[in-house]
Amino acid sequence: MANILVVDDEMGIRELLSEILSDEGHAIQLAENAQQAREARAGGAPDLVLLDIWMPDTDGVTLLKEWQRDGLLTMPVIMMSGHATIDTAVEATRIGALNFLEKPIALQKLLKAVQQGLTRAQETVRAPALAPRPVAAAQPEEAPNAGFNQPNPAAAIAVRGGATIAGADNHMFNLSFDLPLREARDAFERMYFEHHLGREGGSMTRVAEKTGLERTHLYRKLKQLGVEPGKLAKKGV
Numbered sequence: 001m002a003n004i005l006v007v008d009d010e011m012g013i014r015e016l017l018s019e020i021l022s023d024e025g026h027a028i029q030l031a032e033n034a035q036q037a038r039e040a041r042a043g044g045a046p047d048l049v050l051l052d053i054w055m056p057d058t059d060g061v062t063l064l065k066e067w068q069r070d071g072l073l074t075m076p077v078i079m080m081s082g083h084a085t086i087d088t089a090v091e092a093t094r095i096g097a098l099n100f101l102e103k104p105i106a107l108q109k110l111l112k113a114v115q116q117g118l119t120r121a122q123e124t125v126r127a128p129a130l131a132p133r134p135v136a137a138a139q140p141e142e143a144p145n146a147g148f149n150q151p152n153p154a155a156a157i158a159v160r161g162g163a164t165i166a167g168a169d170n171h172m173f174n175l176s177f178d179l180p181l182r183e184a185r186d187a188f189e190r191m192y193f194e195h196h197l198g199r200e201g202g203s204m205t206r207v208a209e210k211t212g213l214e215r216t217h218l219y220r221k222l223k224q225l226g227v228e229p230g231k232l233a234k235k236g237v
Contacts, residue, residue, distance in 0.1 A: 002047035002118050002224065005029045007037040008080065009055045017050060020110065025220060034058035041067065045075045048117045053081035053088060061088065064095050076117035080105065122226055190225045202229045
């Protein structure tokens with residue numbers, strides 16, 4: 001699930017996009033003008049923004065420039081308009097917009113553009129999110145009463161600035177507490193699903209049962225996180 005901000009002064013457009021994207025499993029935040037969009041962005045960066053160009057108070061391109069100038073353009077932005085010229089679309093792309101959708105927006109074009117934007121966001125955060133792996137787990141020395149303190153295979157050990165988590169195959173995953181919350185959440189979810197896929201031999205049916213997710217939601221979540229069940233199953237983890 002992604003957090004998507006929809007900015008459009010037309011109520012019908014906001015409601016339509018909200019309904020479509022909510023059905024896809026995303027959390028939607030709505031803004032009807034640039035000021036509301038500024039306030040939403042001040043509360044934290046969404047995973048993706050759908051931004052209308054023509055609005056009564058401040059147009060979308062000007063808002064895009066503001067975010068770029070202030071270092072707030074840290075998320076993919078898809079511009080929307082039913083009246084914009086090619087020059088306007090090119091200018092928005094030059095400033096930092098990822099894509100441009102012409103109204104009325106076709107359903108498949110919308111979903112494709114959103115998926116591309118979320119994939120781009122995941123690729124951006126994936127590199128710092130996880131430390132290199134696998135790393136063999138150090139075997140603790142036998143100690144008195146060791147039988148009462150055996151480490152849980154999926155336990156997390158807190159370390160300075162982060163945590164080390166042992167997966168089903170005894171591979172060690174490192175998670176930094178210095179990451180922004182959204183990136184840390186995605187990193188943990190990636191480790192969580194890889195752990196269960198490893199334990200269940202890549203069986204999507206059993207992983208769905210273990211995690212309490214419907215198979216369609218599970219497939220969408222794994223795709224969003226960049227987890228490939230087939231590769232994990234081939235490795236026999």
